[in-house]
Amino acid sequence: MEPIVKMENVNKWFGSLHVLKDINLEVAPGEVLVIIGPSGSGKSTLIRTINRLEPIQEGRIVVDGVELNEDLRNVEAIRREVGMVFQQFNLFPHMTILDNVTLAPTKVRGLSKEEAERKAMELLERVGIADQAEKYPAQLSGGQQQRAAIVRALAMEPKIMLFDEPTSALDPEMIGEVLDVMRELARSGMTMLVVTHEMGFARDVADRVIVMDEGRIIEEGPPEEIFSNPKEERTKNFLHRILHH
Amino acid sequence: MRALAWMKRNLFNGVWNTLLTLVTAYLLYAVGRAILVWAFTEARWQVIPANFRLFMVGPFPPEAIWRVWVALAIFLALVGFTAGVVVRRRYLGTAAAVAGVLYLLAFPVLLPSSRLGLLAAAFAGGLAWLLAGSIAPRLARRLLAPVWFLGTLAAIQVLSGVPSQRWGGLLLTVIATFFAVVLAFPLGLLLALGRTSKMPVISLLSTLYIELVRGVPLVTVLFLAWIMVPLFVPEDFRVPQLVRGIAGFVLFAAAYLAEYVRGGLQGVSRGQWEAAWALGLSGFQTVVFIILPQALRAVIPALIGQVIAIFKDTSLFVIIGIMDLLSMAQVVLSNPKFLGLEREVYLFVMFVYFLGAASLSFLSRRLEAAMGLGKR
Ligand SMILES: Nc1ncnc2c1ncn2[C@@H]1O[C@H](COP(=O)(O)OP(=O)(O)OP(=O)(O)O)[C@@H](O)[C@H]1O
Numbered sequence A: 001m002e003p004i005v006k007m008e009n010v011n012k013w014f015g016s017l018h019v020l021k022d023i024n025l026e027v028a029p030g031e032v033l034v035i036i037g038p039s040g041s042g043k044s045t046l047i048r049t050i051n052r053l054e055p056i057q058e059g060r061i062v063v064d065g066v067e068l069n070e071d072l073r074n075v076e077a078i079r080r081e082v083g084m085v086f087q088q089f090n091l092f093p094h095m096t097i098l099d100n101v102t103l104a105p106t107k108v109r110g111l112s113k114e115e116a117e118r119k120a121m122e123l124l125e126r127v128g129i130a131d132q133a134e135k136y137p138a139q140l141s142g143g144q145q146q147r148a149a150i151v152r153a154l155a156m157e158p159k160i161m162l163f164d165e166p167t168s169a170l171d172p173e174m175i176g177e178v179l180d181v182m183r184e185l186a187r188s189g190m191t192m193l194v195v196t197h198e199m200g201f202a203r204d205v206a207d208r209v210i211v212m213d214e215g216r217i218i219e220e221g222p223p224e225e226i227f228s229n230p231k232e233e234r235t236k237n238f239l240h241r242i243l244h245h
Numbered sequence B: 001m002r003a004l005a006w007m008k009r010n011l012f013n014g015v016w017n018t019l020l021t022l023v024t025a026y027l028l029y030a031v032g033r034a035i036l037v038w039a040f041t042e043a044r045w046q047v048i049p050a051n052f053r054l055f056m057v058g059p060f061p062p063e064a065i066w067r068v069w070v071a072l073a074i075f076l077a078l079v080g081f082t083a084g085v086v087v088r089r090r091y092l093g094t095a096a097a098v099a100g101v102l103y104l105l106a107f108p109v110l111l112p113s114s115r116l117g118l119l120a121a122a123f124a125g126g127l128a129w130l131l132a133g134s135i136a137p138r139l140a141r142r143l144l145a146p147v148w149f150l151g152t153l154a155a156i157q158v159l160s161g162v163p164s165q166r167w168g169g170l171l172l173t174v175i176a177t178f179f180a181v182v183l184a185f186p187l188g189l190l191l192a193l194g195r196t197s198k199m200p201v202i203s204l205l206s207t208l209y210i211e212l213v214r215g216v217p218l219v220t221v222l223f224l225a226w227i228m229v230p231l232f233v234p235e236d237f238r239v240p241q242l243v244r245g246i247a248g249f250v251l252f253a254a255a256y257l258a259e260y261v262r263g264g265l266q267g268v269s270r271g272q273w274e275a276a277w278a279l280g281l282s283g284f285q286t287v288v289f290i291i292l293p294q295a296l297r298a299v300i301p302a303l304i305g306q307v308i309a310i311f312k313d314t315s316l317f318v319i320i321g322i323m324d325l326l327s328m329a330q331v332v333l334s335n336p337k338f339l340g341l342e343r344e345v346y347l348f349v350m351f352v353y354f355l356g357a358a359s360l361s362f363l364s365r366r367l368e369a370a371m372g373l374g375k376r
């Protein structure tokens, strides 16, 4: 099958800092890809190049058959198909949860307010926070906020979802509720790229794990292989550190 | 008992504090007593009712005064409609009570026709409020901008039956403040966005303008605008004094507003931009729906502070010969009948300015509280 995300020889620099080095990556439709690696290895930067929150200096990125380029309309078109969930939620604090969720469908997709709200309520119901729809983000717990942020992205009916450490800012007792939503999403066939330190989640849900270090993909494979039988010394060290901290 | 304990704790704890309290109390007593005695025995307050019309509308021709009432009715209707859409009910009681007290205070000095005019205008406001409450909230919200636009045009059209040279007093002060704010606001927004823009020329020009204006006194900008504006229009077209005056305020206030807004823009985290972009919103949509609302909310107190400053600073109109509230004081005092009544007249003018500024400041705090809900 045609890959839905394809990166070819991608290189990126921040000034003189070389943060992505010769990245080659293909993601199949419906695949769940987990990205792990030490801090500063370029995981966030990698997934942020896919919706062009970060431009690249070398290489090609093709998303859903469209190559990313400078053209703003092209970039906005890609962003409509790619949802993103951030570590800090980044809900819009001046809007209710319902308005957060319906904003993009009405303004970008041109849905009617009624239609957008009906769909929003369905999704909020699905993640268990329909009763919070009229509240403002600050009135919700961290776990509820992150679920709302996932719904906000899903409301655009994206083909691909990017997650950048979605549970790292949460209190431990709230991590489970967010991971459950992501599990369900994975089962429903969504293409997902997930940066996370939740190894349990990776083991259960990932089709493939890639390990990054110093801007390179140093190892990749099915989760059981990466976790029980890593080939690279650096992968072993990294796994050792996060599993026995 | 509790009051005593409080006093002991806060006013008389220690020798120095006790001394300070006593001295302050004595000073307050002496000054307050002197003022009160003067106000109730010596002061000749008749000068205020005798010139009330002059203070309120200046040389506006009495036979055309209905135009003021119609304009006021339109304005209050706009305010009422807006209140019906955005303000919660419990503040309306406060507003109505304040309006009622002011009305009763002014009642004795008003002509019978004015009493009626004021009532009618207030009635229009109430009606508009009811109307706003009775139509669908979403529709009412959508109507706000066009209603204000058309209403303002209509009010000005009605007032324009009398040439603007004959507008004066509080009427003129309010009109000048209103237009200075309404016009300075968009200009300030553009300057703020310009200064934070990534395009170097735009950013440089905006910065230059802002710093230049902030570096000179208001009086100089006023004079300059007053002299310059006629140069930009065809020679045989006479620009009214008032427009030239307002132009100066707009140019001046925009620079300050821009800096407040810029502060607000910088307070919005990068994550907000990214979340909006990631959803596919365009740059323009991101600014309008996500960034500006948050930036403006954060600086509402500063923005209203600027509005209050404009309201008070219109008193500088005195120097370019526009007949605002303060210059009416001079007109009254130059009348031989009212010689030597400076204290009465200026105290009254101060009181009017204070009332205006205090209600704006009250509004600001209410707005902040109402919008605080959406803050992180
Ligand atoms: N906007 C930026 N400007 C300059 N350098 C940056 C910027 N963003 C990231 N970097 C640098 O690029 C490198 C990769 O950062 P990135 O955030 O992708 O790492 P990461 O793997 O996500 O790390 P973490 O686990 O800490 O989130 C780091 O050295 C970081 O300091």
Ligand SMILES: [Mg+2]
Residues within 6 Å of the ligand: A043, A044, A045, A164, A165
């Ligand atoms: Mg990261």
